[in-house]
Amino acid sequence: MLKVDVGHFLAGAEEELKIYQEPFFRFQERLDSCAYPFTLSLEEGRKIPAMEAVAERLRSAYETFLVLGIGGSSLGIKALVQFLKGPYYNLAGSPRLLVLDNISPHLARQLTDLLDWRRTGLIYISKSGSTPETAANFIYFYQVYREAGGRPQDLVFICDPGDNGMNRIARELGAEVFHLPPPLPGRYSVLSPVGLFPAALLGISGEELLEGARRVHEVLTAKGPETNPLFLLGGGICYWSARGKNIHVLFNYETLLSEFGFWFMQLWAESLGKKLSLTGAEVRAGTTPLACVGTTDQHSLLQLFKEGPDDKIYGFVTIEEKPEVVLPSLFTTEKEYAYFGGRTLGEQLAVEQLATEISLVREGRPCYHVALHDVSPASLGALFYFFEALVVFVAECWQVNPFDQPGVEEGKQITYALMGRKDYEARRPQFEALVEEFVRRRRIYTV
Numbered sequence: 441m442l443k444v445d446v447g448h449f450l451a452g453a454e455e456e457l458k459i460y461q462e463p464f465f466r467f468q469e470r471l472d473s474c475a476y477p478f479t480l481s482l483e484e485g486r487k488i489p490a491m492e493a494v495a496e497r498l499r500s501a502y503e504t505f506l507v508l509g510i511g512g513s514s515l516g517i518k519a520l521v522q523f524l525k526g527p528y529y530n531l532a533g534s535p536r537l538l539v540l541d542n543i544s545p546h547l548a549r550q551l552t553d554l555l556d557w558r559r560t561g562l563i564y565i566s567k568s569g570s571t572p573e574t575a576a577n578f579i580y581f582y583q584v585y586r587e588a589g590g591r592p593q594d595l596v597f598i599c600d601p602g603d604n605g606m607n608r609i610a611r612e613l614g615a616e617v618f619h620l621p622p623p624l625p626g627r628y629s630v631l632s633p634v635g636l637f638p639a640a641l642l643g644i645s646g647e648e649l650l651e652g653a654r655r656v657h658e659v660l661t662a663k664g665p666e667t668n669p670l671f672l673l674g675g676g677i678c679y680w681s682a683r684g685k686n687i688h689v690l691f692n693y694e695t696l697l698s699e700f701g702f703w704f705m706q707l708w709a710e711s712l713g714k715k716l717s718l719t720g721a722e723v724r725a726g727t728t729p730l731a732c733v734g735t736t737d738q739h740s741l742l743q744l745f746k747e748g749p750d751d752k753i754y755g756f757v758t759i760e761e762k763p764e765v766v767l768p769s770l771f772t773t774e775k776e777y778a779y780f781g782g783r784t785l786g787e788q789l790a791v792e793q794l795a796t797e798i799s800l801v802r803e804g805r806p807c808y809h810v811a812l813h814d815v816s817p818a819s820l821g822a823l824f825y826f827f828e829a830l831v832v833f834v835a836e837c838w839q840v841n842p843f844d845q846p847g848v849e850e851g852k853q854i855t856y857a858l859m860g861r862k863d864y865e866a867r868r869p870q871f872e873a874l875v876e877e878f879v880r881r882r883r884i885y886t887v
């Protein structure tokens with residue numbers, strides 16, 4: 441399903457990985473007993489028939505669906521749709537699926553004007569049910585939807601089953617609701633209704649997505665460290681991070697994977713970037729993820745990768761099976777064009793990826809390579825699950841909690857207070873003073 445090459449990543453460091461065996465055995469035991477929350481995804485298949493029934497009903501009523509979510513409630517969906525349907529799907533695909541994952545007055549206005557709201561459905565996704573960006577987008581677009589005659593019972597809400605405003609509103613409106621398992625953190629939720637419902641809308645098999653994940657799960661729990669790709673890659677990542685490689689570049693060699701790169705960045709950053717260890721010691725753990733796309737970013741970032749600071753590791757993600765797109769023999773008297781005749785775009789992509797990897801390896805840069813077999817739900821499910829497991833194993837090695845995100849809380853609280861949320865009223869003066877002080881210390885020069 442996935443082939444993981446670590447030959448040029450470990451480059452003789454295998455012996456040094458022994459110190460990661462103990463966390464690996466701990467990880468494997470927990471994985472095997474499904475003690476980690478991300479393994480809950482493997483059970484989400486039982487919700488698929490209900491999701492498919494709702495998807496079928498809504499498909500006949502709406503030509504476009506607007507998904508509102510952010511972070512873990514949008515990135516996986518974008519990765520999934522782009523990988524399996526392509527970035528141009530909405531030009532001719534039916535139904536169309538749009539994702540709005542930011543506060544943007546410009547886009548809100550444009551979408552209001554552009555879409556035929558009598559034929560646009562709304563999908564509201566938020567694990568916590570309280571994220572302010574998505575809540576604001578929902579109330580704005582709900583009003584637009586309602587004014588165009590949209591039926592409340594056609595709205596789809598996807599959230600935690602707990603006691604939150606989203607569930608209460610869903611009940612009040614009679615909307616369709618799908619729940620995530622409570623312990624499943626948002627950034628690990630793509631293989632739950634968060635990703636599986638939009639997949640169902642587009643006719644993508646949720647079962648196949650999960651099948652890919654299950655196969656990876658089986659291999660990761662069965663293989664010993666000497667041949668386990670997760671141990672070798674995760675251990676290698678820890679080895680290099682201890683030697684100052686603080687940036688984790690993921691070079692996806694296919695535009696179909698560019699959104700996957702953004703999904704990976706959130707997963708890596710929020711899960712591993714931690715001030716405190718599990719015992720409360722200050723560790724400032726983490727490496728900075730940077731997703732890029734080959735060949736595009738060979739013409740943007742590669743210069744830095746090859747000749748700039750030696751502070752990075754490089755992961756290449758490729759797809760083995762490609763459609764055969766043969767280049768015709770044209771302009772054969774021109775040397776810059778003649779050599780293309782009869783070659784394929786797939787060949788060129790593979791050669792350029794190889795050339796880039798070799799050139800980095802020759803510079804002494806640690807490179808690993810993950811090859812997917814094909815563009816299929818099973819391959820994508822495998823890829824999602826493999827990277828989720830990788831992050832959790834690295835967290836075991838670093839002894840940090842990969843399932844929380846305390847660092848984003850302060851900004852949220854300031855936002856709630858300044859936007860006038862009732863239960864933050866008491867803290868408002870404190871935050872207003874903070875803002876005042878911040879503004880006072882600004883030094884602005886006009887050009």
Ligand SMILES: O=P(O)(O)OC[C@H]1O[C@](O)(CO)[C@@H](O)[C@@H]1O
Nearest residue numbers: 510511512513566567568571626
């Ligand atoms: O799905 P929710 O609860 O709206 O959260 C969106 C995102 O906000 C965060 O909680 C903080 O950035 C992420 O972990 C999460 O994916």
